[in-house]
Amino acid sequence: xxxxxxxxxxxxxxxxxxxxxxxxxxxxxxxxxxxxxxxxxxxxxxxxxxxxxxxxxxxxxxxxxxxxxxxxxxxxxxxxxxxxxxxxxxxxxxxxxxxxxxxxxxxxxxxxxxxxxxxxxxxxxxxxxxxxxxxxxxxxxxxxxxxxxxxxxxxxxxxxxxxxxxxxxxxxxxxxxxxxxxxxxxxxxxxxxxxxxxxxxxxxxxxxxxxxxxxxxxxxxxxxxxxxxxxxxxxxxxxxxxxxxxxxxxxxxxxxxxxxxxxxxxxxxxxxxxxxxxxxxxxxxxxxxxxxxxxxxxxxxxxxxxxxxxxxxxxxxxxxxxxxxxxxxxxxxxxxxxxxxxxxxxxxxxxxxxxxxxxxxxxxxxxxxxxxxxxxxxxxxxxxxxxxxxxxxxxxxxxxxxxxxxxxxxxxxxxxxxxxxxxxxxxxxxxxxxxxxxxxxxxxxxxxxxxxxxxxxxxxxxxxxxxxxxxxxxxxxxxxxxxxxxxxxxxxxxxxxxxxxxxxxxxxxxxxxxxxxxxxx
Amino acid sequence: xxxxxxxxxxxxxxxxxxxxxxxxxxxxxxxxxxxxxxxxxxxxxxxxxxxxxxxxxxxxxxxxxxxxxxxxxxxxxxxxxxxxxxxxxxxxxxxxxxxxxxxxxxxxxxxxxxxxxxxxxxxxxxxxxxxxxxxxxxxxxxxxxxxxxxxxxxxxxxxxxxxxxxxxxxxxxxxxxxxxxxxxxxxxxxxxxxxxxxxxxxxxxxxxxxxxxxxxxxxxxxxxxxxxxxxxxxxxxxxxxxxxxxxxxxxxxxxxxxxxxxxxxxxxxxxxxxxxxxxxxxxxxxxxxxxxxxxxxxxxxxxxxxxxxxxxxxxxxxxxxxxxxxx
Numbered sequence: 001x002x003x004x005x006x007x008x009x010x011x012x013x014x015x016x017x018x019x020x021x022x023x024x025x026x027x028x029x030x031x032x033x034x035x036x037x038x039x040x041x042x043x044x045x046x047x048x049x050x051x052x053x054x055x056x057x058x059x060x061x062x063x064x065x066x067x068x069x070x071x072x073x074x075x076x077x078x079x080x081x082x083x084x085x086x087x088x089x090x091x092x093x094x095x096x097x098x099x100x101x102x103x104x105x106x107x108x109x110x111x112x113x114x115x116x117x118x119x120x121x122x123x124x125x126x127x128x129x130x131x132x133x134x135x136x137x138x139x140x141x142x143x144x145x146x147x148x149x150x151x152x153x154x155x156x157x158x159x160x161x162x163x164x165x166x167x168x169x170x171x172x173x174x175x176x177x178x179x180x181x182x183x184x185x186x187x188x189x190x191x192x193x194x195x196x197x198x199x200x201x202x203x204x205x206x207x208x209x210x211x212x213x214x215x216x217x218x219x220x221x222x223x224x225x226x227x228x229x230x231x232x233x234x235x236x237x238x239x240x241x242x243x244x245x246x247x248x249x250x251x252x253x254x255x256x257x258x259x260x261x262x263x264x265x266x267x268x269x270x271x272x273x274x275x276x277x278x279x280x281x282x283x284x285x286x287x288x289x290x291x292x293x294x295x296x297x298x299x300x301x302x303x304x305x306x307x308x309x310x311x312x313x314x315x316x317x318x319x320x321x322x323x324x325x326x327x328x329x330x331x332x333x334x335x336x337x338x339x340x341x342x343x344x345x346x347x348x349x350x351x352x353x354x355x356x357x358x359x360x361x362x363x364x365x366x367x368x369x370x371x372x373x374x375x376x377x378x379x380x381x382x383x384x385x386x387x388x389x390x391x392x393x394x395x396x397x398x399x400x401x402x403x404x405x406x407x408x409x410x411x412x413x414x415x416x417x418x419x420x421x422x423x424x425x426x427x428x429x430x431x432x433x434x435x436x437x438x439x440x441x442x443x444x445x446x447x448x449x450x451x452x453x454x455x456x457x458x459x460x461x462x463x464x465x466x467x468x469x470x471x472x473x474x475x476x477x478x479x480x481x482x483x484x485x486x487x488x489x490x491x492x493x494x495x496x497x498x499x500x501x502x503x504x505x506x507x508x509x510x511x512x513x514x515x516x517x518x519x520x521x
Numbered sequence: 522x523x524x525x526x527x528x529x530x531x532x533x534x535x536x537x538x539x540x541x542x543x544x545x546x547x548x549x550x551x552x553x554x555x556x557x558x559x560x561x562x563x564x565x566x567x568x569x570x571x572x573x574x575x576x577x578x579x580x581x582x583x584x585x586x587x588x589x590x591x592x593x594x595x596x597x598x599x600x601x602x603x604x605x606x607x608x609x610x611x612x613x614x615x616x617x618x619x620x621x622x623x624x625x626x627x628x629x630x631x632x633x634x635x636x637x638x639x640x641x642x643x644x645x646x647x648x649x650x651x652x653x654x655x656x657x658x659x660x661x662x663x664x665x666x667x668x669x670x671x672x673x674x675x676x677x678x679x680x681x682x683x684x685x686x687x688x689x690x691x692x693x694x695x696x697x698x699x700x701x702x703x704x705x706x707x708x709x710x711x712x713x714x715x716x717x718x719x720x721x722x723x724x725x726x727x728x729x730x731x732x733x734x735x736x737x738x739x740x741x742x743x744x745x746x747x748x749x750x751x752x753x754x755x756x757x758x759x760x761x762x763x764x765x766x767x768x769x770x771x772x773x774x775x776x777x778x779x780x781x782x783x784x785x786x787x788x789x790x791x792x793x794x795x796x797x798x799x800x801x802x803x804x805x806x807x808x809x810x811x812x813x814x815x816x817x818x819x820x821x822x823x824x825x826x827x828x829x830x831x832x833x834x835x836x837x838x839x840x841x842x843x844x845x846x847x848x
Contacts, residue, residue, distance in 0.1 A: 084714070085712065085713075085714055086714040099708075101706065101708050102706070103709050104705070104706070106698075106701075106702070114702060114713050114715075115713035115714055115715055117698065123689075123694060124694065124695060124698065126693075165713075
């Protein structure tokens with residue numbers, strides 16, 4: 001059943017990278033426990049697992065960002081003590097992090113050569129750097145303009161730059177941490193063909209993902225991590241998606257679109273011709289119009305950074321609009337403050353929960369009454385009734401299955417999924433007619449995702465108008481009655497949730513408007 | 522018209538360049554720390570110890586340059602302590618900076634008492650000032666405009682030459698690039714094996730170097746004396762300029778010239794018999810105006826929120842439904 005735990009008898013040179021018996025503990029918590037991972041040369045090896053299963057920890061150990069408590073790392077059959085990333089780089093490893101580490105004010109070439117600048121007479125030779133970058137980008141089909149400033153580029157191109165950075169340092173094994181989370185389906189496919197090009201060149205790819213379809217599509221071998229242990233390593237062709245999920249979460253999880261009754265009622269939110277600018281004063285929303293009706297879930301799809309954040313901020317009163325209107329229950333909300341919009345009937349689950357969702361240093365009770373602390377039963381004369389708040393919190397902890405020690409627990413101590421549940425518990429019990437949910441399950445593991453989706457469906461059944469913004473297309477295809485696709489601040493088209501097709505949406509996410517999609521189909 | 526020509530003339534420009542120089546030197550120093558992502562409020566203190574030890578050094582060595590060296594060394598010691606506390610021990614930058622400023626103020630006063638037995642100021646005692654540099658042929662080429670480029674003390678030239686050098690430093694040198702990266706995106710630097718600690722120490726010491734020169738310029742430049750709290754807020758003005766300019770050398774220069782002009786202008790106004798306490802406020806008023814103008818971006822939201830709050834308080838009958846809370 002478990003072939004990986006047997007000692008290697010075949011010649012070690014078959015493997016580009018071997019991790020043997022890796023254990024990594026953080027205090028009492030064991031992130032990796034005796035993990036064995038052998039990666040074949042010139043193959044694509046996927047590592048899958050829920051959030052918190054230890055994927056990123058394992059890769060950080062391999063790349064020298066963390067030191068293992070036990071275990072050995074071998075590169076090309078030779079034991080290597082990876083004390084810091086520079087050792088890993090010298091051994092021929094390269095890592096493309098989940099969060100890009102690019103400097104916005106520098107050019108593409110400057111970013112690629114950062115830390116290993118080409119110099120002439122002691123000064124940086126910009127021209128030579130640009131030349132080399134161009135050469136490499138053409139060779140591997142990673143189209144970039146070396147002279148452009150990174151701050152102006154899209155995420156897809158940023159990722160190409162990260163890959164170029166790794167290549168320019170002579171990596172033979174490339175590690176990618178959740179590389180497709182920020183890409184359109186088409187961009188993902190381009191990335192996969194680049195990765196296959198690498199393996200034809202004799203290079204090795206390690207690919208971390210929890211997007212199972214991609215893993216099926218691109219990888220040769222899969223290792224599944226669960227609670228810090230490697231529970232299986234198999235050729236991808238021998239596994240189905242359902243089997244992978246079972247290995248990851250140890251139970252069956254449904255990917256089905258939940259059955260629903262048509263409940264859509266009158267318009268709750270009407271957005272007309274909305275324009276807004278981003279922090280750099282560039283237009284971020286361009287002439288956006290749509291409606292959300294009671295008992296309807298409208299999804300906003302799109303690659304991150306195409307105006308979704310600004311849309312959520314305008315609708316929640318955090319950002320001024322430059323033109324247009326948005327009315328909630330017949331009341332114009334674009335000129336209102338966050339408190340004003342909430343009073344008009346908004347409940348808002350923000351995209352970045354640690355920044356706008358919770359006060360991490362406060363207790364669960366405090367976070368649950370935040371924003372409505374001036375209402376009964378929490379307000380008692382001039383002071384707050386903390387006992388009532390704690391009682392309410394205890395009920396919420398029960399109802400939303402928040403894993404915590406109690407209402408007084410500090411929110412920062414909880415896992416990402418549980419913090420998200422605190423935010424949802426507060427917003428979903430506001431009895432607001434309009435619910436704006438930005439990234440409902442970002443960084444939440446599969447089990448908790450399902451619970452959150454169920455809760456959203458319950459709100460729909462209660463007749464709440466719901467706007468869900470998500471970069472995870474499969475999530476929208478599961479939840480939404482209608483999906484609007486945003487590109488560069490515009491709504492490119494709208495598709496029915498029941499008949500939505502990933503390719504069609506993907507083209508719109510890449511900026512091809514709906515009309516031409518239908519003409520091409 | 523006569524008033525205007527006696528106000529605005531070559532002498533005013535020369536005075537502006539002279540008053541700009543010390544702020545510019547210390548601000549150029551602060552540019553290193555700002556670019557490296559350190560909020561260095563300790564410029565004032567570094568400048569002050571620089572000024573004091575420059576005087577002390579010039580008396581000891583009998584040479585102005587020996588004095589400059591001593592001043593710079595003292596400022597470097599302060600910069601090193603700052604870096605040690607802020608970078609290595611991760612103390613709060615503002616607290617450490619303020620503490621060092623207070624230390625600098627107190628220390629120079631007690632040392633003055635211990636060494637010279639006086640309070641207030643050190644004058645004479647064998648202090649050697651910096652010589653004035655006469656640029657050859659300046660008078661032949663520029664005539665009455667010659668004082669614009671000739672006849673300053675050496676550190677004035679250093680201050681203005683530092684600007685293009687810093688531009689080049691940030692654009693074309695490896696250290697300059699790495700300082701920018703450490704300030705803008707430390708995680709990128711870390712991932713590429715650039716040591717954040719080393720870069721921050723380096724930029725802090727470079728800052729101390731220029732702050733020390735600025736201090737030496739104060740006490741050995743145009744006046745050869747040391748007085749209590751002689752830096753008189755120039756370090757803080759530099760901090761303000763650095764916040765506006767984000768440490769960008771050209772914008773720092775523009776900010777320093779603005780302050781230098783306001784300073785020179787207020788000195789000039791004094792000769793017209795306006796009350797001096799009003800006139801001494803001019804540079805600070807300029808600072809406030811600049812602050813207000815440059816915070817323009819943040820204002821639309823501020824105005825909107827203020828307007829809404831006002832509306833809520835002022836209108837007894839709002840034009841909206843009186844009970845907007847939905848059920």
